Amino acid sequence: MTRREVGRNGQRNVRVERLRARRRLRSKGAEVIELPRNRRPVKPSHPPAISRTDPQSGTKETTRPGGTGTRRVGLVLGLFACASVLLLGRAFAINVSDGAEISEFMVDHTPLSGVEVTRGDILSANGRTLATSVQASRIVATPYEVEDPRKSAGELAGIISDETGQTADEIEALLSADSEGGEPDDYSPVATVAPESAEKISALGLRGIYLETTTERVYPDDFLASQVIGNRSAGGTFGGVEARYDAELAEGRDVTLTIDTAVQQELQSSLREAVEEFDARSAVGVVMRADDGALVALANSPAYNNNRFSDATPEQQRNRAITDPYEPGSTLKPFTFAGAIEEGIVSRDDTFVVPDSIQVGDRIIRDSVPHETEVMTPAGILADSSNVGTIEIARRLGEAGVHRYLAAFGIGEATGFELYGEDPGYLPSTGDWSGVSIGNIPIGQGLTVTPLGLTTSFTALVNGGQRVTPYVTEGEKTGREERVISERTSDIVRGMLQTTVDDGTGRLAEIPGYTVGGKTGTSQKVDPESGTYGEDYYASFIGFAPVDDPEYVTLIVVDEPQRSIWGESVAAPAFEKVMNFTLSYFNVPPDRLIVGEPEATE
Structure with missing residues (x-):
């Protein structure tokens, strides 16, 4: 006799008794009676009416069971119903092969009576369903009953492999699963499939293979906003909106996002093209509403198929826009300019003598492109992204002033974003500054931000000077918060950033018909092994439009990137595509005459 036969015959009574014991522990149980094919149980809307004639008055009265004067009628009907259930259950047990075992198995795996709440949907701002629950069937095996696991696995694989991605070997392992005691198990979930596949499996009549009615979480747009949405599957809830609003969704409540699917698709497409064109490792993008911090789009590339969540790597599953801080490089420079202007230390008409290198502590810091000593205005320094000129302005503001304004804009602290997993970034306190910190921190080195954190801080810089809390669900709107700089200072900085796009390193971000402001960034990555700067870079661009009254802020x-490291050539073109689409899509009126095609200055 084989080991499986011993497991099937020698342990059958033990397993049946175990299943019966489980049922006795329940406060309520229900015998499962198989319905004829193509039939579904119908839930009555109310108890049937009962009519009787009063012997005294001759009048006819209509009552319902449970009402006054009908207790005996209700009792009789209840006893009759119980007897019918028992008789039908007995008939089922007699007429089905191995009826006792199958009946006990079904009782053990059938949900208790009651109303099951379907998980709520996740919807986009434009009403598109991003996540929903649909009727499905769970394939369950009792390994001790499966006679030929290899053959059964092959037949199942022929039906479900395309749907679940499982191989015959993987299915066979589930059909052969052992318990902790090393014996064939009595319950092994195999897969969750669509009803159509379940019908085909049922027709196979495989011994030890059963089907349970369940619901399955599906994501109609596969890759769209997958890291924002998160995932809900048999393995649990992971990240994003699914995890943050798990309780609300479990109660059947829908959650509506601020994400617009059209802008989200454009952002994901532009990021994917940038990664492919420059053979980059990955890319992140954010589109934020300047007025209140609402996220119109947030994307990571590569994305992952939310309906194939287990196939994605941990890096793909992670929402890197909120979890992965980086040194922002030159995109941080405008904050030091804003602080100096707000304090009255620098005006837009001031001039600075700017060589191409400067001594800071024991280091020499250089501009990215060698040049003769020049006389430059603050706008010119920002347009050319001069490290030396930025350090000269930072020295006027002082270490305490630079730190104070960076902190006031939210650098180095969490934004208050509602989804889990946000990294606050890092801004060293002035007590931890070295002799070179006044040189590297104002130019975006020696501190870290997340992409969402930088976008949030930049929004306060250009929206008139007020901080916002980013949010992705409609119920979390908070609006503008404390003021960091005056509207006048914000207006001056916006003008400088427009010069950067019109005449400086950001020319490939120009959008015909619109004024655009922004800043390029190229920053070295720190080698995690050596702790020093390595050979790899981040290329970035952050900008806004229109300049006088910004509607949206976008970061790429x-x-x-391998073919170029400069933010202008790598990230600015992707910004232009996304911002151009967003402005047109939301019918933002053009605010300037169309000029000639921009040319790269690199």
Whole structure:
């Protein structure tokens, strides 16, 4: 006799008794009676009416069971119903092969009576369903009953492999699963499939293979906003909106996002193209509403198929826009300019003598492109992204002033974003600054931000000077918060950033018909092994439009581009595509005459 036969025959009574014991522990149980094919149980809307004639008055009265004067009628009907259930259950047990075992198995795996709440949907701002629950069937095996696991696995694989991605060997392992005691198990979930596949499996009549009615979480747009949405599957809930609003969704409540699917698709497409064109490791993008911090789009590339969540790597599953801080490089420079202007230390008409290198502590810091000593205005320094000129302005503001304004804009602290997993970034306190910190921190080195954190801080810089809390669900709107800089200072900085796009390093971000402001960034990555700067870079661009009254702020960050490292050539074109689409899509009126095609200055 084989080991499986011993497991099937020698342990059958033990397993049946175990299943019966489980049922006795329940406060309520229900015998499962198989319905004829193509039939579904119908839930009555109310008890049937009962009519009787009063012997005294001759009038006819209509009552319902449970009402006054009908207790005996209700009792009789209840006893009759119980007897019918028992008789039908007995008939089922007699007429089905191995009826006792199958009946006990079904009782053990059938949900208790009651109303089951379907998990709520996740919807986009434009009403598109991003996540929903549909009727499905769970394939369950009792390995001790499966006679030929290899053959059964092959037949199942022929039906479900395309749907679940499982191989015959993987299915066979589930059909052969052992318990902790090393014996064939009595319950092994195999897969969750659509009803159509379940019908085909049922027709196979495989011994030890059963079907349970369940619901399955599906994501109609596969890759769209997958890291924002998160995932809900048999393995549990992971990240994003699914995890943050798990309780609300479990109660059947829908959750509506601020994400617009059209803008989200454009952002994901542009990031994917940038990664492919520059053979980059990855890219992240954010589109934020300047007025209140609402996220119109947030994307990571590569994305992953939310309906194939287990196939994605941990890096793909992670929402890197909130979890992965990086050194922002030159995109941080405008904050030091804003602090100096707000304090009255620098005006837009001031001039600075700017060589191409400067001594800071024991280091020499250089501009990215060698040049003769020049006389430059603050706008010119920002347009050319001069490290030396930025350090000269930072020295006027002082270490305490630079730190104070960076902190006031939210650098180095969490934004308050509602989804789990946000990294606050890092801004060293002035007590931890070295002799070179006044040189590297104002130019975006020696501190870290997340892409969402930088976008949030930049929004306060250009929206008139007020901080916002980013949010992705409609119920979390908070609006503008404390003021960091005056509207006048914000207006001056916006003008400088427009010069950067019109005449400086950001020319490939120009959008015909619109004024655009922004800043390029190229920053070295720290080698995690040596702790020093390595050979890889982030290329980025952050900008806004229109300049006088910004509607949207957009950030593009490309990680480890290979064919170029400059933010202008790598990230600015992706910004232009996304912002151009967003402005047109939301019918933002053009605010300037169309000029000639921009040319690269690199």
